[in-house]
Amino acid sequence: xxxxxxxxxxxxxITKDGMIAGPKTLEHLVDAVLYLExxxxxxxxxxxxxxxxxxxIDEIGVFEMTAAGMKxxxxxxxxxxxxxxxxxxxxxxxxxEGNRPLLVEIQALTSPTSFGYPNRRAVGFDQNRLSLLLAVxxxxxxxxxxxxxxxxxxxxxxxxxxxxxxxxxxxxxISSALDKTIGAKTVFLGEVGLSxxxxxxxxLEKRLExxxxxxxxxxxxxxxxxxxxxxxxxxxxxxxxxxxxFIKSN
Numbered sequence: 261x262x263x264x265x266x267x268x269x270x271x272x273x274i275t276k277d278g279m280i281a282g283p284k285t286l287e288h289l290v291d292a293v294l295y296l297e298x299x300x301x302x303x304x305x306x307x308x309x310x311x312x313x314x315x316x317i318d319e320i321g322v323f324e325m326t327a328a329g330m331k332x333x334x335x336x337x338x339x340x341x342x343x344x345x346x347x348x349x350x351x352x353x354x355x356x357e358g359n360r361p362l363l364v365e366i367q368a369l370t371s372p373t374s375f376g377y378p379n380r381r382a383v384g385f386d387q388n389r390l391s392l393l394l395a396v397x398x399x400x401x402x403x404x405x406x407x408x409x410x411x412x413x414x415x416x417x418x419x420x421x422x423x424x425x426x427x428x429x430x431x432x433x434i435s436s437a438l439d440k441t442i443g444a445k446t447v448f449l450g451e452v453g454l455s456x457x458x459x460x461x462x463x464l465e466k467r468l469e470x471x472x473x474x475x476x477x478x479x480x481x482x483x484x485x486x487x488x489x490x491x492x493x494x495x496x497x498x499x500x501x502x503x504x505x506f507i508k509s510n
Contacts, residue, residue, distance in 0.1 A: 287311065298325075302417025304339075305330060306357070318358035337363035337474050340416045344444035349436030352476070353428030354449040354467035355420055361463065361470035363447060365415040366425070368432035370408050378407060384414030385429065386421065393430055393452060400456025401430075401500035403437055424461035426452035427481065430503060440507050445477040448497075456500040458482045468492055480506060 261268045270290060273281040278295070280287050287293055291313040298305035307321035322336040333339050341363055344352065349368045354361060366385075373379070382390045390412055397403040410433060414420055428448035435442050449467050451459040460482045461467075468479055468490040480495045480503075497503050 297419065298417055304333065304336075304416050304418070306418070308358075316359075320357045320360055335474070337361075337470060340364050340418070341444065341474065344415075346441060346444055348439045348441050349432055350444070351428045351432040351435060351442050352444060352447045352471075353420070353425040354447050354471055354479075355422040355425050356461075356463055356467070357422075359463070361467045362418075363471060363474065363476070364418050364420070364425075365444075366428050366432045367413045367415060368429070368436045369411040370405060370433065370436045371411075373407050373409050378405070379409040379411070381410075382412040384417065384419045385412055385425070389426075390429070392454075393426060394433070396452055396454060396456055397430060397433060397500060401434070401504050403434055403504070405433075405437065408437070422461070423451040424449050424467070426450065427458055427497065427503070430500065431480075431507060434504055434507050438504075438507060440510065442507060442510055445475070446510070447471045447476045447479045449479065449481040450497065451482075452500070458497050458499060458503075460485075465490065468494070 270286065272286050275281045292309060293311040295308045295310060296305055297308060303324050305323045305325060307323065309317040322333040323330040324333050344365050351366050353364050353366050355364060380390060394405055394410060398405060412429065427450035430452055431442060431448050449461060451461050453459055471479055472490040472492040476492060478493045478495065480497050483496045483498060495506060497506060
């Protein structure tokens with residue numbers, strides 16, 4: 261490839277954990293390793309780099325699968341929120357994919373348990389993280405879901421591993437449990453600690469700017485050190501009790 265200037269694409273086997281199979285020789289050999297995430301049931305595909313010898317890996321590409329092949333999505337946040345729900349159990353999260361802010365809809369459904377042990381299911385979100393947030397809600401917000409099935413879904417087939425989505429997940433669960441609508445014009449951002457406190461996340465201002473850009477009117481998140489430059493109404497949520505009160509009064 262170096263002699264001829266012709267790029268070579270090597271396709272390797274992926275294990276069940278999503279890693280390149282076999283020794284790391286293949287990964288060390290190439291200049292770039294790219295993962296195309298998504299499945300046949302979802303419209304969108306995420307192109308994510310895990311190695312780039314000549315640049316940053318903090319960028320992602322968002323593509324839509326069409327009859328003519330994959331087409332770039334110019335504004336993923338608008339596309340993902342195009343059919344955002346106004347029903348109870350839906351909340352908007354501002355997350356970071358690399359250094360790119362992305363707004364996604366999170367939907368939660370709570371239902372009385374039919375059998376002895378409640379179900380906890382999450383699609384696009386870490387199952388262990390969901391269990392942790394449910395424990396925090398039970399202890400710090402008095403939202404008891406011990407006899408309730410909880411289902412969580414990230415709309416659009418997006419997989420989230422950003423702690424900044426914690427507050428939106430908690431808001432969606434509380435909204436469903438209380439049967440209170442939040443609305444698609446409010447975005448949540450912030451990490452939830454074990455004490456129920458809401459913590460700051462990286463690139464907070466960048467997330468708010470992305471929300472304001474697509475027409476979101478209100479944001480709820482951790483205490484700001486300085487006033488936000490974004491033209492968006494900001495509500496400080498310090499703990500889970502504040503979050504419950506915010507949803508009840510919304």
